[in-house]
Amino acid sequence: MPFGISSVLSRIFPPFRGNSHGTDRAPSDLLPDHDLHNSWGCNYSSQSVLNHERIRPLWEQYGRDPTEVRRNYHNLLREYTALFRNFFDGYYPISLHAHVSDALLPTTVSSLIQNTCATSPLVLNNPALAPSSSAAEDGKKIQQFVLDFLGWEQLHVEHPKFAVVQGLYGAAFGPLAHASKEWEMQIIASGPKPIVVHVDEYMTREGLSASLAQAKTQGCIAVVADIVSTEDGSVLSPELFKMLRTCCTENKLWFIVDEALAAIRCGSPFAFQRSEYGNEKPDLVAFGKGLGTSGIAINFDSPMTRPLGFVQEEDIHQTLMYWRALVSRPVAIPVLLEAMGVLYTAQTENWVQRSIKIEQTFHSIIQAYSPGEPVKGLGAFLALDKDISMQLHVMAGVRRRCPWVRWLPKLDAVNADREALEDHVFGPRSKNRRAKLSAEAEETGTLPQWCFVCGIEATSENWCRTCFLGCCKNEVCEDVFGSHNCI
Structure with a gap:
């Protein structure tokens, strides 16, 4: 092992974590402290997740011979994808970013939605739509089919917007910071303002659906919500969650739930997967912080994706591959290993x-x-x-x-x-x-x-x-x- 690597690893790794298959245990000398800020929840454990029995050999190998690990990059990314899908019950990490606010941009999500539709079995298995090898192919028929499928006009492509429910969502920067309750965030917000949907105890499904229909005419492509408010801890009621899901489907709006803070620590893998929320599925989930990497996860069996015909696993992985191929490397290897370590350790120690x-x-x-x-x-x-x-x-x-x-x-x-x-x-x-x-x-x-x-x-x-x-x-x-x- 090169000079210095051994000492670095000795500081990273605590006593070895074996395979406990979900038992609730921790090293006896581990003491709690009064840091309940915890980097805004970015650390799920005081121990290094890189010490998990699956990850430690990879990390040590990366210290000795990074080239060898790089050659295995795509296999590791596929392993992480399968691990994420299994842990989060059918959600695939499709778009990976440095910060969740980088992922939750209307333009990024608009491109992601269009790519998912354009590379779906509904398009690629249709002889009338599938792209040809002809030099004259320009993709216009695919583009128009996708816009018609989504109920979009050019407005939704060129000036996409999100909608948020009043008082239920805000961000630190970017377009969604316009909806923050904090003026420090509001004054640095940038990008298209989200459309704020006003909801009260008297709101009916018909009223909410009408509000979202109006939002769509203004360029709205998706509704974004927290299950647990990062502002004050208020919890989105199961009734409103189900109503939002229904109304989004009625208006062909994608439903996005931000789980950056709530994932794993909320008593279920994602907060909306708690029993009180039933079997309703958001189309997309924003994740980050403690999970080691940030981004957007997609469910291929949700109301907006189900009609696209994603039944075979190979079709799903093809769409994931096409999207990830648009960037040079979706996630750096050290970050990928940490993200894998988080999920393996969450399984082993049953963090949920x-x-x-x-x-x-x-x-x-x-x-x-x-x-x-x-x-x-x-x-x-x-x-x-x-x-x-x-x-x-x-x-x-x-x-x-x-x-x-x-x-x-x-x-x-x-x-x-x-x-x-x-x-x-x-x-x-x-x-x-x-x-x-x-x-x-x-x-x-x-x-x-x-x-x-x-x-x-x-x-x-x-x-x-x-x-x-x-x-x-x-x-x-x-x-x-x-x-x-x-x-």
């Missing part, structure tokens, strides 16, 4: 079931400290009052002007252990753990990661050694932080 146990444990602790306190969210995606969270001295995911914060604990078994949480995270018994973290930070010259007040990177050297909490250098945050009572 564990997220329910973590939810129950955290709920019981919150109620013990603040009886009757409402908690929103699903599974290990919890949202609670900001003041209550600050009283418990934890780092949380915060929006500056939102009274709710997000707790996104790691899915390690120890986070379902109330005794361990009382010892190391909550209350006076956690002081020893915090003191140890502070001592380690002093020794290594680091800080608590997140501002206790606003949730961005902590940058101030004036951090609390007793609570192991820090803040940014924003004047308001420093004032609030300076007045906090130590644990």
Whole structure:
């Protein structure tokens, strides 16, 4: 092994994870901490997923001989695709990106939809439509067939838009940031504004369908929704979810659910796959954060894709291949190996079931400290009052002007252990753990990661050694932080 690789691997890999076939276990020396911000939920585990028995040999081989692993790239990508499909019950990761907001662009989704239709069995198995080898072939008949199939005009191709339900969706940047509740996001939004559909308790299916029909005349190609709001943890009701699905189908609008935060930690692989949502299927799913890579997944047996005739697995993989061939390499090998490691480890340790146990444990602790306190969210995606969270001295995911914060604990078994949480995270018994973290930070010259007040990177050297909490250098945050009572 080349010089230096061995030492790097020794830092990456904890004690070996064997094949436990879904048992709920974790290394005995793994301790929880009070970082419930957790990079906005980007880390599902304190342990390295690269240490899984399937991934570790590949990672070590990549360190020794990257060329050999590169030769195996397409096989690894196919393995990841099958792993994703099996874990998420029929959804294929078709379009891979660096960030979920990069994937959720109307122009990108419009091209993806058109490509899926143009490379479908409905087109390629039809002698009247299938492209010929003739030099005169220009694809115009395929293009027109796809537009007619989708009910699109040139407006939907040249100026595509999304629709969102009022108050149910927002993004950090790009076109969907226009719908954010935070003015900091609104003022940097760019691109076509999404069409906001107003829904209240009196909205009927007919009324919603009429609103979406009107949106389509304005260039709308898809409706985007969260099952769990990243703003305040509100949960989309099963009734509204099913109504959106029905109305999207009626108007030939694609239904997209953003699962970037909720996937795996919500008590099911995707949040809409919980039992209360029935068997309704979105056409596309946006995924990212903790999954290791981001992008769009597609179901080939949804209301908008089913008529395209994707029955044979080879037809599905052909369409995936055609789309991925449009970029030089869909995902870098180190990222691909990590993404595979996430899903293999999620299977081995049964993170989905564990997220329910973590939810129950955290709920019981919150109620013990603040009886009757409402908690929103699903599974290990919890949202609670900001003041209550600050009283418990934890780092949380915060929006500056939102009274709710997000707790996104790691899915390690120890986070379902109330005794361990009382010892190391909550209350006076956690002081020893915090003191140890502070001592380690002093020794290594680091800080608590997140501002206790606003949730961005902590940058101030004036951090609390007793609570192991820090803040940014924003004047308001420093004032609030300076007045906090130590644990």
